[in-house]
Amino acid sequence: MRAGGPDEKDGPVERVPSPSRLRHPDRSVPELRAQLVDLLCDRAPADARAALSFGAAIDHLTGTVYGSAPLWGDEAVPYDVAAELRRRRPDVTWQLVNDVTAALLDFAAVHAGPEVRRVAYLTVSSGVALRTADLERRRIPVDGQGLQGEVGHLPVPLTDPGADVLAGLPCECGARDHVASIASGPGLVRVADRLGLSRPAEVADWLPAALAAKNQGAQRLLELCAAPVAHLLRTLWCLDPHLDLVGIGGGVTEGLAGHYAAEIRRRLAAATSYADRGRDDEWLDGRLLFCAPGQVDPLRGAQRVGDWLPGITR
Ligand SMILES: [Zn+2]
Numbered sequence: 001m002r003a004g005g006p007d008e009k010d011g012p013v014e015r016v017p018s019p020s021r022l023r024h025p026d027r028s029v030p031e032l033r034a035q036l037v038d039l040l041c042d043r044a045p046a047d048a049r050a051a052l053s054f055g056a057a058i059d060h061l062t063g064t065v066y067g068s069a070p071l072w073g074d075e076a077v078p079y080d081v082a083a084e085l086r087r088r089r090p091d092v093t094w095q096l097v098n099d100v101t102a103a104l105l106d107f108a109a110v111h112a113g114p115e116v117r118r119v120a121y122l123t124v125s126s127g128v129a130l131r132t133a134d135l136e137r138r139r140i141p142v143d144g145q146g147l148q149g150e151v152g153h154l155p156v157p158l159t160d161p162g163a164d165v166l167a168g169l170p171c172e173c174g175a176r177d178h179v180a181s182i183a184s185g186p187g188l189v190r191v192a193d194r195l196g197l198s199r200p201a202e203v204a205d206w207l208p209a210a211l212a213a214k215n216q217g218a219q220r221l222l223e224l225c226a227a228p229v230a231h232l233l234r235t236l237w238c239l240d241p242h243l244d245l246v247g248i249g250g251g252v253t254e255g256l257a258g259h260y261a262a263e264i265r266r267r268l269a270a271a272t273s274y275a276d277r278g279r280d281d282e283w284l285d286g287r288l289l290f291c292a293p294g295q296v297d298p299l300r301g302a303q304r305v306g307d308w309l310p311g312i313t314r
Helices: 029-043 081-088 099-111 179-183 185-194 200-212 216-239 251-269 281-287 298-311
Strands: 002-004 049-054 064-067 093-098 118-124 128-134 243-249 288-290
Touching: 029 081, 049 099, 049 298, 064 081, 081 093, 093 099, 093 298, 099 118, 099 128, 099 243, 099 298, 118 216, 118 251, 128 179, 128 216, 179 185, 179 216, 185 200, 185 216, 185 251, 200 216, 200 251, 216 243, 216 251, 243 251, 243 281, 251 281, 251 288, 281 288
Parallel strands: 049 093, 118 243, 243 288
Antiparallel strands: 002 049, 118 128
16 A cells, blocks of 8 residues: 555555465454455555555456455455445545556556557466556456456466376365466465475475576476466467567566576467467567566556546446
């Protein structure tokens, strides 16, 4: 949350961990929701404008949250966080933005030049999600629920040779065989476990060095976890040739850095059919940007959403 006085553009930034299911698996969803609202209401200064970057599937037009696997597990009953905040602290102007949308707005503002027609940001982190903005029309199209790009909870294709060993892996949303079952941070741990590699709690620490040492198991793990993301990018460019720039960020991307970028690019370079002839370095250099830690700031993006609200349309 970034909160400032009514006329402040750049209020102070305070980072506090959210009361999430991931951090507190013992607490019920109503408890976690109440604690989140309490935390936000306690921290917002009087008469502030508060911009919230929120890690959840959220209706941008109302502030209703449909679900958040990291925050609330498989809870599927929608919760109107914005209405509750406005009821409790009517003096504060609350602006809730999905964290991926906020990241996209910041990424687009910093990296999209005047030639970019559509821009997307993909996060590979505790979850996997994508947002796309149409810069020509200054729009972020959303569906009837005010959502867009919740790609982590699409079924995952297991087309790599030997990838069937991953069949049935769970997703944080409660289903199985989703993109996030395999490609997310927790997915990486599940895949390592299924492959019999390392102890799952140590995967994030072990993997970068193991990849640098050309450990075969580590390389296999990277290949399997990057495959759904490369498939997603391939599909995006097939459906939208005017998608001129895609940023990839999030903890997995940042943690594996050059190894991850090289694997995604290797996969995108491969031709899969007469219609998908592969993409060379020159093509990818201009269109795919792997973000370093801190390069994209969702809080800065959340502050920009006011300019975009008229363009977030069903
Ligand atoms: Zn899922």
